[in-house]
Amino acid sequence: MSRRRGRAFVAWLAVTALAASLLVAGGFWVANYLRDAFAPPLAIGCTATVDGKSYSLAVDQTESASLISALSVRRGMPARAASIALATALQESKLRNIDYGDLDSVGLFQQRPSQDWGTAAQIMDPVYSATAFYNALEKVSGYVDMPLNDAAQIVQRSASPHAYAQHEDLSRAFASALTGHSQGALSCTLPPATAGGTPTAVEQALNAVFGPVAAAPAADGGPSSLLLEVTDRTGWAVAQWAVANAHQLGITQVGYNGRQWTRGDTNQKTGTNAGWQPAAAGPAGTVQVTLATAPSVTP
Numbered sequence: 001m002s003r004r005r006g007r008a009f010v011a012w013l014a015v016t017a018l019a020a021s022l023l024v025a026g027g028f029w030v031a032n033y034l035r036d037a038f039a040p041p042l043a044i045g046c047t048a049t050v051d052g053k054s055y056s057l058a059v060d061q062t063e064s065a066s067l068i069s070a071l072s073v074r075r076g077m078p079a080r081a082a083s084i085a086l087a088t089a090l091q092e093s094k095l096r097n098i099d100y101g102d103l104d105s106v107g108l109f110q111q112r113p114s115q116d117w118g119t120a121a122q123i124m125d126p127v128y129s130a131t132a133f134y135n136a137l138e139k140v141s142g143y144v145d146m147p148l149n150d151a152a153q154i155v156q157r158s159a160s161p162h163a164y165a166q167h168e169d170l171s172r173a174f175a176s177a178l179t180g181h182s183q184g185a186l187s188c189t190l191p192p193a194t195a196g197g198t199p200t201a202v203e204q205a206l207n208a209v210f211g212p213v214a215a216a217p218a219a220d221g222g223p224s225s226l227l228l229e230v231t232d233r234t235g236w237a238v239a240q241w242a243v244a245n246a247h248q249l250g251i252t253q254v255g256y257n258g259r260q261w262t263r264g265d266t267n268q269k270t271g272t273n274a275g276w277q278p279a280a281a282g283p284a285g286t287v288q289v290t291l292a293t294a295p296s297v298t299p
Contacts, residue, residue, distance in 0.1 A: 043272045046188040046244060048173040055170040059188065059247050061095040062174070064108060066244035068130045069178035070209035073237050075134060080144045082175035085109075085133055087167040088152045091160075097126050109133050109156070127208060178244065180237030184259050184276035190247050192264065196294030197250025199226045205245060210238065218288060228287040230256075239287045253290035255282050 046062035047054050057065060065086055072082040089095050092110035101110045104120070107129045111117035122128045136155045137143055143151040149165035158164075177185035203215050206228070218225035230238050239256035246254070252263045260279035267274045282288045 043189050043270070044191060046186060047272070048170075048177045048182075048186050049275075050173040050176050050182045050185050053169075053173065055173045057095065057170075057174065059190065062186075062188065062244045063248060064089065064095040064097065064126065065174045066178050066241045067126050067209050068108070069175055070237065070241055071127065071130050071134065072175075073179050073234060074209065074211050077134065077138070078144055079175050079179045079181050080148075081134065081137060082179050083168070083172045084137060084143065084148050084151045084155075084164075085130065086171035086175055087148055087164045088133065088156060090167040090171060091152075091158075091163050092156070097124065099124060115157075177240050178237060180233040180235065180240070183236045183257070184240075184261075186240040186243055187261060187273045187275040188243050188246060189266070189271075189273040190263055193250050193252055193292035195250055195292065196224075197252075197291030199291070202226060202242075202249050202251070202289060202291070205249060206238070206241070209241070210234075213238065224291045224293050226289040226291070227283060228289060229285060230287055231285060235285070235287060242287065242289050250292040251289055252292050253288075255279055255288040255290075256286075257281065 045056050045058050047056045049055075068085050068089060069082040072079070072085065086095070089108045092105075093101070093108050095108065097108050099106050099120075104112050104114050106112075106120050107123040108126055109123075109129050109132075111123045111129055111132060113120050113123065117123055117132055118128065123132075133155060137151065140146075140151055140154050143154075147165070148168045148171075149162060152158075152164040153161045156164075173182075174186070176182040199215065199217065203213070203226075206213050206215075214229040216227050216229075218227050228238055228242075235256055239254050239261075242249075242251055242254045243261050245251070246263060254261045258279060258281040259276040261273070261276050263273075265274040265277065266272070
């Protein structure tokens, strides 16, 4: 080989090596870009997982579902009652407390003042409207054993008499979790808290739906922690109610019976909350609620 051809060959090798290096480096860059660009987003919302199947609602819908379910617990009604109520509200308002509807219908259950459900102002109070629904449901003989759609239709007298059945599976899952029958079944994926929560707000919201619940600051948690005294299955109903309302009440952590839900605990593969995880058990018969603290103000 001549010197000229030798130098050309060496130059070719150098160019080839450089190109290979750039290709490898580019491959790593592309892989990293794709990983970041297509990482699962933070899927804001709540999920109830019961019997291996998961169902999802938006955060505001879950708040309404928790209110409706808690009232059934307070009244000592079976979880079936909550399932019927949730399916009804899903069909009528998508579980949103709207101030409009067909003719004079308003509220979660689209109840009508002209049909003696109360005044429009009363019906727009979710506690009032859900209570009115349960008052009517309790008068339906055998509602626990009849098809969900039939029970809902007897109460509502809807022009779409077969529409409630389509919501039965989702409603049953959320009712099972929010009445405490399914433990650790409800989880919510939420953005970081932007304001501090207060024990007073938690107690007021809790008492409005469950009735009086004894509450006290946690001994080692200061003003941002709260212990709620509960009994039996009601503990899981209260614990999962707290998760369902964590967004509006500034709750960052809920613990009960050796398990704990943490607001910022995210599953990196799915982008959703990691759910209830094993944790050190707190005082027996208590739900432990931790609140976000208000950001400090720099003078």
